[in-house]
Amino acid sequence: MRFIDLLATAAASAALAAAAPAVDTPSPVETGLRLVKTSEADPGSWVTEEGKDQLVADGVDFFDITDIEDEEVLTILSTPPSELRSFHTRQITYPTELSHQDRANCLIPRINTDGPQLWLKNMTEFWNRHYRSVNGTLAAAWMFELVGEIAGPNPLIEVAQFPHSAFDQPSVIAKIPGASDELVIVSAHFDSTGGSATARGPGADDNGSGVVVILEALRIFADARYRPENTLEFHFYAGEEGGMLGSKDVFADYKAKNKTVLAMMNQDMAGYSPSGKISIFTDYADPGLTAYCRLIAEEYTGETTQDVCGYACSDHGSAYANGFPAAYVCDEPVKTATRWIHSPWDVYETIQWDAIHRHSVFTVAFLLLAYGATIVFHNLFFHPLRRFPGPKLWAASPLPAVLNVLRGTSHYKILELHKRYGDIVRVGPNELAFAHADAWKDICGHLQRGQDENGKDPKYGNEDLDRSLISASRERHGPMRRLLSHGFSARAMAEQQPLINTYIDLFLQRLREHGEGGSKPIDLTKWFEWATFDIIGDLSFGESFGCLQTSASHPWVDSFFESMKIIPAVQSIHDLPFFSILKPLYFLLFIPKEVATQRRTSELFAEESLKKRLSLTTERPDFVQAMLERGKEYKLTPTELRDNSVLLTTAGSETTATTLTAAVYFLGTHTEVLEKLKAEVRSSFKSEDEIDVTSVQNLSYMLAVLKEVMRVHPAVAISLPRSTPPGGAEIAGEHIPGNTTLGIWQYAIYHDPTKFLHPDSFIPERWLNDKRFENDAKHLHQPFSYGPRNCLGMNLAYAEMRLILARMIWNFDLELAPQSRQWAVNQKVFFFWEKPPLWVNIKQRS
Incomplete structure (x- = not known):
């Protein structure tokens, strides 16, 4: 879900704000209404589920904040990004140049689009994947089974459904356990909409394309039986088109459990790119991680474009609102993106497979190179051995010890x-x-x-x-x-x-x-x-x-x-x-x-x-x-x-x-x-x-x-x-x-x-x-x-x-x-x- 028409968005947001009760915390007027927020200034408005569908059809992005009780998250959602630094207590410094490219170079040649083509074909055969439809629930079951099948070659990989209390469609999470519990996450939402819970919504680009990119990355890591130092997670969110419902619950849970997320990179729309360039979105995202994503993308896919997509643009916003470093990459800037999203015409035949391959290369490189960046941070500041004295370089990386072994000087x-x-x-x-x-x-x-x-x-x-x-x-x-x-x-x-x-x-x-x-x-x-x-x-x-x-x-x-x-x-x-x-x-x-x-x-x-x-x-x-x-x-x-x-x-x-x-x-x-x-x-x-x-x-x-x-x-x-x-x-x-x-x-x-x-x-x-x-x-x-x-x-x-x-x-x-x-x-x-x-x-x- 993204802004399509900024003028329409502004007008709709103003109308909702004007219709909102003049109190700090609006109250529902009848059972079943949902509280949605379309901007920092919007205090929120109560709408029906059908009303949310209409907002999507009108190109208005929003957060469904009905179930959010965390005052800090609500404050972040109501505060311009320039004023939010005090809320992001865990700042991570990402490198300004790349290292460990040999890791990525080993796996990138294995990437192909054979699997993504088959997976997306099957995905778009669901009438829709709407989070409130029976088809959407069946699609979630299919996703869970598919993710388990792809993860199969590596018995260490854990695949689980993440249930949501407000709707039946669960999210799906695959985890490759590392030596530490700190997380590096790549994500995509798998739900789709054609305008309502009953309308045809194949959702090929939005966001079947992002899903198959993450699935291909998972396949590469599963086949390689990769065992990382940090834990890697592959998230497939439900209910994104309903106001970030799935990712909102996931990151609220992670925050409540005090999990450490070192990096979250979201893919929403990756299969239509007339420019042939990955687009990096800079708003409502961690600036350091965003810059690091650009470095990786330019190293492995060539020149990139840059844009902003506005409030409640996609699931990275949920990570951002809960204080976790997040970034968002897409196939095109807003003005040149496909015009078929949220419609019956967002079909398999519109997908450009060179774009899928490009995003897959970027995602695999991100997981390997971001790992190299964040592991140093983890080793120095979060590793359980951090209390023991020793040189910082040795604590951060095995390379100093390895060099001494290879030189024959370790004993000295x-x-x-x-x-x-x-x-x-x-x-x-x-x-x-x-x-x-x-x-x-x-x-x-x-x-x-x-x-x-x-x-x-x-x-x-x-x-x-x-x-x-x-x-x-x-x-x-x-x-x-x-x-x-x-x-x-x-x-x-x-x-x-x-x-x-x-x-x-x-x-x-x-x-x-x-x-x-x-x-x-x-x-x-x-x-x-x-x-x-x-x-x-x-x-x-x-x-x-x-x-x-x-x-x-x-x-x-x-x-x-x-x-x-x-x-x-x-x-x-x-x-x-x-x-x-x-x-x-x-x-x-x-x-x-x-x-x-x-x-x-x-x-x-x-x-x-x-x-x-x-x-x-x-x-x-x-x-x-x-x-x-x-x-x-x-x-x-x-x-x-x-x-x-x-x-x-x-x-x-x-x-x-x-x-x-x-x-x-x-x-x-x-x-x-x-x-x-x-x-x-x-x-x-x-x-x-x-x-x-x-x-x-x-x-x-x-x-x-x-x-x-x-x-x-x-x-x-x-x-x-x-x-x-x-x-x-x-x-x-x-x-x-x-x-x-x-x-x-x-x-x-x-x-x-x-x-x-x-x-x-x-x-x-x-x-x-x-x-x-x-x-x-x-x-x-x-x-x-x-x-x-x-x-x-x-x-x-x-x-x-x-x-x-x-x-x-x-x-x-x-x-x-x-x-x-x-x-x-x-x-x-x-x-x-x-x-x-x-x-x-x-x-x-x-």
Whole structure:
């Protein structure tokens, strides 16, 4: 409904005003009359429903205010827009330039008019869709069914009817729930009129065209299974031609429920455009949102026109009157709009489909780009995490965190943020970093009966794709862990020692051969990796990778390190809110083909290795044997056996190699520590044969060295994120809302001067009851994680590191080569440390 003839409108309004009783609140003269208001100055007049039809036929726009009891809304409807700023208490600043166009560019090519043509054809076959007619009620039922069908591909979308007490025709609302309840709304009214409740009123342009535009946008978002940060709503209003009846009730309800509407964009008439330009209407609308709509329209559809449409022009007026930011776009300015509205001649054949396509492009772009604008506002001022300190840019958008991840500098940046903001820092729109004394216990600790777990953050794992212990659900994790734990028992380690010693013997032999008596430095980064992969590979698959035997890497090991390089990019994509748009093309767009090929090659290698291992008739003291022997409680499927073997290999090799490499580096840069350790090892044993899994446990200084290495250079420097359950959780004395990402960044905690004295210094004595360090927060040092999901192989890792390091110290004198004296300085992390070569001169002990 819009003004058609401004002179007729003015005359009719004046006549109604003159006929109105000279009192502030007119009273009905008979049952069934409705109070209508045609301008701010009009106090209102009582008319019949037929009288309202006549006003529409005469081109007079009006609000039906009969049921409005909200004095503020009535005041707004009686006040010129220039005087209304005091009533609009929630002002939102919209951007003056566009960003996040990549989101829109992904979806806009999917727009077409096939659906809109079919939907509009069916819509106009109703005799009319008048809000007081049986046809109008049937049309509403059809709309509800159609909206549900279009929303079907995305099970998250909720479709509901919104009933109205004054008439039978309900409105229809589709909602795509977001991480927040704040709303971005697009709307169109679906009722029509031909002059009365019985007259033919196909309503093709007014407003079937606007409806099919909103429906096409809904289809695009439903098919993409888009999951927004803010909640998106698609409104189809009843009773607009009766004085904004449907939208008036909807926004009165939203105001009463204190809902936050960040943007409402209304489409009324979108299918007839001789100019070929979208028209932006500027009156009774939010100026900032209107300007932002113009920016979007001009970017995606070209030049626009501008006009005003007057009082009670369309449903955006209801949002406006209730204090919500609203905008209105149309197909043409008033003077050049179709002349067939509100008549039997507003038919399907008059629709220009290029106009429908143009408005659909604009609507999809609006939903995606307005989302980008309003989410920043939401994150800063309405998000439930807004009370936690942190940099504003990080709170507003995930991009600062993503950039640090991609640069490999997250561990340094989080340390800087903890130093500045304290123990709990907001490091993303929906993410907190913790360095609090109770962080480990509250986030990862054992649960009370009935307490929900802070589970693995779903952004960084997929329980359906990975059947290993690390991603297992709470129900699967317990029995699976108990089964796997038998391979790490004291008895198992004693049985595994001969196998481990075989590889350590070969490792030491290769160091002698390639070190050339200390005259040639060798790269211990590489050699530690080969040694640990061979040891754990044999325990996991029944045979080693042969790296030490051939003095060369194995393709499976190479593919592992190559695949690890992609993890930061994958995690960053998950953090970007428009990832769900791209999910169907995820592997194609973001996983290089060779990496996907390497993953499958790795799986095939693991499967073949396990087949050979399972074919053995003799028992071996390895992880596979433990899993098979104890399979009564929890029998692993072949896929679970494969994925757990891969997990044990990767988790038990790279991290151990990193700690050993870092240990040699810090010993080489702290010769006084190296001399103390050398004295302890060489005085504790009479021969190398005495060095075994049991005896190395008596090397207290070595344990202190390893603990200090894992503090200054933890193998897992970054956060392994958890997520609060839907009902939230109590953490560090704070209630944390549901579905919040939680992080404990080990590097950041261990280098925090409020947690450790001289945090950047390598001082093993801090672990030996040195009084200087008695106030260190040593309970926060959890290099193997904490709680029921901590590292299953912790004891094996300690035994392996002690054995290798003790036997190296027993056999060799180590000297760090000059080119590696800055090995750990500014080292980056891409899930694992990006370790450069560690060049060391190794001389046989004199």
